Amino acid sequence: MSQLGWEDMERLVAGMLKAMGYCARVTPKGPDGGRDVIASPDALGLESPRILAEIKHRKEAMGAPAVRSFIGGPRAGDRGLYVSTGGFTKEARYEADRANVPVRLLDLDSFVRHYVEVYDKADDETRGILPLTRIWWPA
Numbered sequence: 001m002s003q004l005g006w007e008d009m010e011r012l013v014a015g016m017l018k019a020m021g022y023c024a025r026v027t028p029k030g031p032d033g034g035r036d037v038i039a040s041p042d043a044l045g046l047e048s049p050r051i052l053a054e055i056k057h058r059k060e061a062m063g064a065p066a067v068r069s070f071i072g073g074p075r076a077g078d079r080g081l082y083v084s085t086g087g088f089t090k091e092a093r094y095e096a097d098r099a100n101v102p103v104r105l106l107d108l109d110s111f112v113r114h115y116v117e118v119y120d121k122a123d124d125e126t127r128g129i130l131p132l133t134r135i136w137w138p139a
Helices: 006-019 064-071 090-097 108-121 124-129
Strands: 023-026 037-040 050-056 078-084 103-106
Touching (some): 006 078, 064 090, 103 108
Parallel strands (some): 050 078
Antiparallel strands (some): 037 050
């Protein structure tokens, strides 16, 4: 995962959300207001819950100011997903816990667990970004 660029990471998160049954799209490059990926149950993005995702693919942990800034974007009825491969500080987790809209923080380990769970449902493009091989291990 550390070999992926930030654009691939955004596409990977969108692909994971698609595999979970959402219609997801990566937002265009440029100022996105903390919305790297937008997902919704319907293709038009009109049904709730709409998920706004911010993806940070870096080694440093995200702090409270970054999470606080992200939390200010979603409207009532929206859900927030913040993926940071560098993790989150304790203060950032506190900010997410007290947010007015539901926000889920995924660090690298959490993201990989979710990705592995939906991998078989992911499309070829998503699996091509981060291919996995199933290994059977005797118990």
